[in-house]
Structures are given as structure tokens and as C-alpha cells.
Amino acid sequence: MKIIAISRDIPDAGEPSPALLREEAATAWRLHMRGVIREAWFTTDTHDAVLELECADVEEAARALAELPLVAARIIRFDLLPLRPYDGFARLFTS
Secondary structure, eight states: OEEEEEEEEOTTOOOOOHHHHHHHHHHHHHHHHTTSEEEEEEOTTTOOEEEEEEOSSHHHHHHHHTTSHHHHTTSEEEEEEEOOOOOGGGGGGOO
């Protein structure tokens, strides 16, 4: 299942250290190598992370994201949006 995960800063959590940000990147890389994180982006305006995940369900995605140091340190959290394939093209081929 494809899931979009959008990071949200937790108010008053403070700024992460460079070491924590490095560990965040290393953990994200491990999740990428496991096939969990398929794509990673930042929004241009708020610099929120937008991740495309491949997981069995939302619960698996939440468990994987809990491995991230910024989540564990309660600096960020993620909104999870499960996706399903677009089926609107079928309208073009039915009467």
C-alpha cells in the first residue's frame, strides 16, 4: 500500500542538533534501503518532509516512522495518508 507521510513540527520541541539530523538521515536511508521509503521530498514553503512509503498498512508505516530519531525525540510527527489507485480513467472506456 502506498502511503504519503507529511512531517509536522511539534510546537516548542526545540531545534535538533546536527548529530541528531545526521542520525535522522542515516535512519531514513536504512528505511529507503528496506523499501519502506520510496521517495523523499521537502515542501518549498515550510520545509516539511513528504515521504512516499510502501507498507502493508498505516500501522506498519507508523511503526517504521517511529524509528526516525526526530520522531523518537518528539521533535516531529507525521500525518499519514493511505492512497488507492485512481480509477477515474475507467470512465473513458465504459458506456
